[in-house]
Amino acid sequence: MKIAIGADHAGFRLKDELKELLVQWGHQVEDFGCTCGDSVDYPDYAEKVCGQVLSGAADRGILICGTGIGMSIAANKVKGIRCALVHDLFSAKATREHNDSNVLAMGERVIGPGVAQEIVKVWLDTEFSQGERHIGRIEKAMRLESK
Numbered sequence: 045m046k047i048a049i050g051a052d053h054a055g056f057r058l059k060d061e062l063k064e065l066l067v068q069w070g071h072q073v074e075d076f077g078c079t080c081g082d083s084v085d086y087p088d089y090a091e092k093v094c095g096q097v098l099s100g101a102a103d104r105g106i107l108i109c110g111t112g113i114g115m116s117i118a119a120n121k122v123k124g125i126r127c128a129l130v131h132d133l134f135s136a137k138a139t140r141e142h143n144d145s146n147v148l149a150m151g152e153r154v155i156g157p158g159v160a161q162e163i164v165k166v167w168l169d170t171e172f173s174q175g176e177r178h179i180g181r182i183e184k185a186m187r188l189e190s191k
Contacts, residue, residue: 046074047066048073053078057152059075065164077092087118106147127145136164140167144172
């Protein structure tokens with residue numbers, strides 16, 4: 045799978061750890077920054093990663109900031125993105141099965157690397173259920189972008 049990954053200054057350490065692990069798991073990873081603790085603006089990185097997902101250059105995207113909240117808000121402003129803020133395994137699975145999320149957001153200051161690794165594994169390994177009720181709800185939610 046091709047994964048686009050990005051983080052701001054509060055998430056770059058976790059991003060770097062996850063990037064290495066994703067490569068070990070056999071995924072192709074493109075890193076859109078940032079690379080240090082100097083203050084940056086999270087929407088810039090969310091936009092880059094989401095652009096890759098929408099263009100098809102990446103199958104999925106992963107975004108990390110201090111809490112994951114800013115990244116998820118910014119990502120969900122991009123038409124066509126279904127970004128889920130996840131800090132537990134149940135939500136990681138549910139957001140793929142029920143919401144067909146294409147971008148994952150997490151907070152480095154909220155969870156540690158071990159939990160983050162498990163979340164990413166579950167999120168990548170879980171397929172969308174293709175359930176009619178879920179498809180209808182996703183379509184309804186996506187129509188909100190045009191209002």
